[in-house]
Amino acid sequence: MSRLIPHLLLWVITAGAPSLVAAQDPVALRAGRLVDVDRGEIRRDQVVLIRSGKIEAIQAASTRLPTGIQVIDLSRYTVLPGLIDCHSHLIGEAATADVLQPLERSEAQEAFSGVRNARATLLAGFTTVRDVGTYRAFVDVALRDAIDNGTVTGPRMKVAGAYVTVSTGAGELVGAAPDVTIPAGFRFGVANSADQVRERVRAILNGGADFIKILATGAVFTRGTKPGVSEFTEEQIRAAVEQAAEYGTFVAAHAHGAEGIKRAVRAGVRSIEHGSLMDDEAIALMKQRGTWLVADIWNGDYTDSVGRAERWPADILRKNAETTEVQRVGFRKAVAAGVKIAYGTDSGIYPHGLNAMQLPYMVKYGMTPMQAVRSATLSAQLMEWQDSVGSIAPGKYADIIAVEGDALADLRSFRKVAFVMKGGVVYQRP
Numbered sequence: 394m395s396r397l398i399p400h401l402l403l404w405v406i407t408a409g410a411p412s413l414v415a416a417q418d419p420v421a422l423r424a425g426r427l428v429d430v431d432r433g434e435i436r437r438d439q440v441v442l443i444r445s446g447k448i449e450a451i452q453a454a455s456t457r458l459p460t461g462i463q464v465i466d467l468s469r470y471t472v473l474p475g476l477i478d479c480h481s482h483l484i485g486e487a488a489t490a491d492v493l494q495p496l497e498r499s500e501a502q503e504a505f506s507g508v509r510n511a512r513a514t515l516l517a518g519f520t521t522v523r524d525v526g527t528y529r530a531f532v533d534v535a536l537r538d539a540i541d542n543g544t545v546t547g548p549r550m551k552v553a554g555a556y557v558t559v560s561t562g563a564g565e566l567v568g569a570a571p572d573v574t575i576p577a578g579f580r581f582g583v584a585n586s587a588d589q590v591r592e593r594v595r596a597i598l599n600g601g602a603d604f605i606k607i608l609a610t611g612a613v614f615t616r617g618t619k620p621g622v623s624e625f626t627e628e629q630i631r632a633a634v635e636q637a638a639e640y641g642t643f644v645a646a647h648a649h650g651a652e653g654i655k656r657a658v659r660a661g662v663r664s665i666e667h668g669s670l671m672d673d674e675a676i677a678l679m680k681q682r683g684t685w686l687v688a689d690i691w692n693g694d695y696t697d698s699v700g701r702a703e704r705w706p707a708d709i710l711r712k713n714a715e716t717t718e719v720q721r722v723g724f725r726k727a728v729a730a731g732v733k734i735a736y737g738t739d740s741g742i743y744p745h746g747l748n749a750m751q752l753p754y755m756v757k758y759g760m761t762p763m764q765a766v767r768s769a770t771l772s773a774q775l776m777e778w779q780d781s782v783g784s785i786a787p788g789k790y791a792d793i794i795a796v797e798g799d800a801l802a803d804l805r806s807f808r809k810v811a812f813v814m815k816g817g818v819v820y821q822r823p
């Protein structure tokens with residue numbers, strides 16, 4: 394073992410416990426169906442050659458392979474690029490009836506929950522996430538770095554660091570008595586003027602975040618706030634966009650209400666998160682400006698059924714009902730209008746690892762199966778990572794998954810991802 398050079402090894406992690414298995418580099422994946430998301434087509438009987446964690450070539454299965462090469466046979470499977478969830482919350486525990494739950498847990502507990510969540514996300518076939526915030530600032534930065542340096546098993550991450558929110562707004566931890574002071578670590582991104590927004594954006598990016606998440610309107614899960622109500626002015630959101638641009642990065646705006654969506658789009662944010670109450674003008678504006686929509690159109694059903702069973706606060710259930718079906722109607726219109734749509738599920742509202750549940754919903758609300766799969770892969774472009782992930786193409790990371798049979802015939806098949814490789818390392822195999 395010691396004579397082998399680590400980066401030339403293929404690590405195979407099986408049955409929950411990491412183990413180093415002697416698989417040689419390069420390696421070939423034999424694919425019965427290979428999904429070419431760039432061209433929107435499926436090619437039969439292909440071989441993907443992988444060397445040093447990257448895709449080297451794609452060739453017909455009949456082409457001769459280098460002698461002695463290790464072959465992983467996925468000829469009964471549909472082979473796709475690793476999926477991308479552009480709206481995850483990997484830090485902490487999933488939502489419960491207890492809205493002050495983060496206050497009852499230490500930072501270390503939040504981080505260890507993140508370790509478990511990251512693993513569940515990767516094994517569900519999501520090899521990349523854009524993680525859009527945590528109540529405890531910068532725990533996401535630590536998780537991203539621990540994954541990058543090999544300490545933790547998880548997806549590639551871009552992280553938001555903290556929420557940029559008005560005080561008592563959608564990104565605040567609310568529900569405590571009015572005379573209780575919430576610790577500063579939970580309020581890192583609180584800002585109430587354009588100048589304060591700039592100052593907090595600098596602090597968050599200097600703290601190691603990759604991009605900025607701003608809460609432009611009220612939220613479903615933040616008690617007291619109203620999804621339809623704008624919380625920042627257009628000028629304040631623009632301050633965030635301009636400051637982020639100084640750092641070479643972008644802003645993602647949580648926005649349910651139509652007015653909040655329009656302010657955020659006009660201010661130049663890169664993506665609208667949720668978009669639940671978008672009207673025709675908001676859709677036209679997103680299309681015109683090239684703003685991405687990241688609409689979590691599955692989890693409303695989860696929140697409704699689990700929330701009722703577990704007696705979550707009535708105002709959360711009401712706001713969830715008021716933003717679920719209308720969001721799906723808007724989603725269908727946005728698809729028809731040709732708005733750029735990235736896959737994002739709001740994982741953390743539901744337990745991590747169920748990220749693929751939304752895929753069939755996107756078909757139900759107007760996409761073809763190929764469009765839905767492209768949305769969950771080519772959204773690497775939203776993350777500005779299109780050169781390294783998002784499709785199976787030479788030079789990109791070998792982030793590759795496989796689903797049994799003809800996966801695009803029924804996207805519910807993505808609930809069970811049989812094979813997961815990230816950076817040439819196999820984390821799950823049939």
Ligand SMILES: [Zn+2]
Pocket residue numbers: 480482525739
């Ligand atoms: Zn969210």
